[in-house]
Amino acid sequence: MNDTPILHVDNLVTAFDTEQGLIRAVDGVSFDVRAGRTLGIVGESGCGKSVTALSIMRLLPKPHGHIEHGRIMFHDQDIATLPADRMHAIRGYGIAMIFQEPMTALNPVHKIDRQLGEVFELHFPEMDNARIREKSVALLKEVGISEARERMNAYPHQLSGGMRQRVMIAMALAGEPEILIADEPTTALDVTIQAQILDLMVKLQQKTGMAIIFITHALGVIAELCDDVLVMYAGTVAERAPVKTLFQHPRHPYTLGLLSAIPRLDNTPKTRLNTIRGMVPSLYELPDGCRFQNRCPYAMAGCSIAPPPLRQIDDNHWVSCYLYR
Numbered sequence: 001m002n003d004t005p006i007l008h009v010d011n012l013v014t015a016f017d018t019e020q021g022l023i024r025a026v027d028g029v030s031f032d033v034r035a036g037r038t039l040g041i042v043g044e045s046g047c048g049k050s051v052t053a054l055s056i057m058r059l060l061p062k063p064h065g066h067i068e069h070g071r072i073m074f075h076d077q078d079i080a081t082l083p084a085d086r087m088h089a090i091r092g093y094g095i096a097m098i099f100q101e102p103m104t105a106l107n108p109v110h111k112i113d114r115q116l117g118e119v120f121e122l123h124f125p126e127m128d129n130a131r132i133r134e135k136s137v138a139l140l141k142e143v144g145i146s147e148a149r150e151r152m153n154a155y156p157h158q159l160s161g162g163m164r165q166r167v168m169i170a171m172a173l174a175g176e177p178e179i180l181i182a183d184e185p186t187t188a189l190d191v192t193i194q195a196q197i198l199d200l201m202v203k204l205q206q207k208t209g210m211a212i213i214f215i216t217h218a219l220g221v222i223a224e225l226c227d228d229v230l231v232m233y234a235g236t237v238a239e240r241a242p243v244k245t246l247f248q249h250p251r252h253p254y255t256l257g258l259l260s261a262i263p264r265l266d267n268t269p270k271t272r273l274n275t276i277r278g279m280v281p282s283l284y285e286l287p288d289g290c291r292f293q294n295r296c297p298y299a300m301a302g303c304s305i306a307p308p309p310l311r312q313i314d315d316n317h318w319v320s321c322y323l324y325r
């Protein structure tokens, strides 16, 4: 397998101008994505997972969201500074995204055939209508939609949540993207459907060799699906490692906290799940130094002076914590 990254995010800083002032929702995040591999991004609500994804897609809410600093190299193009029209071309067949909420991507007033057809039209302008229809039906079948031909005539609201999610996955895949960003693609769905959707993404990856960026709260899912993991905390990278390393040798106290909060089948019924004490600091009132210090069982005097740099402690294993200098 070619190990050159197809996406290289380098010190990304994404800011929002809000009424209360400027916040940096993503503040110095770096990672690589490789063809055929899955990167998991994990962290508590509000840590900047979706903002990272929207920065890569250049779909930040305008005008107050913007990339302030850093590079997002997709092959040899820097997405961070690419003109909007060139970005339009990359979205879809270069990098496609499954959004946290299916209705963000689906248009409620258009039938499925039209919405899916538009993606094909955009990316394969030479295709005629009959061929587009044929391809659409085939793709809906592939994502596990039964009676695909009939569903083509449905409006989004006529479909179940699981089916809407599948339609959105079909739309993301129609342009045969090199990278699929899946932002919490299954949290709104019941457990059986979740498993089916995840299974489907893995099958398609094996078939097409696309890379996946998989965003989730659930470390359990990360263990099963991902090759590499990025643990985010309050807009920064706490730890980055191959999945096996992260689970066998977690280093950052935040990662340790997340791991001890995973429910285990062998837990006796009375054992309580550990949760990480305290709260994520507000982006408006960040402490000097490490952002995790107020919740960290290992915090030392130096932690409140300057943010710990991200250091490499082993092969592909990076951690930003003063415990590892």
Ligand SMILES: Nc1ncnc2c1ncn2[C@@H]1O[C@H](COP(=O)(O)OP(=O)(O)OP(=O)(O)O)[C@@H](O)[C@H]1O
Residues within 6 Å of the ligand: 016, 018, 025, 043, 044, 045, 046, 047, 048, 049, 050, 051, 052, 061, 064, 065, 100, 217, 283
């Ligand atoms: N449009 C916006 N305007 C201002 N702040 C925003 C905006 N969108 C996101 N933020 C802030 O950026 C931070 C990161 O948000 P983000 O949506 O990336 O979190 P997340 O990790 O995806 O969380 P979740 O797990 O809940 O989806 C949050 O503090 C959020 O309040």
Ligand SMILES: [Mg+2]
Residues within 6 Å of the ligand: 049, 050, 051, 100, 183
């Ligand atoms: Mg999110």
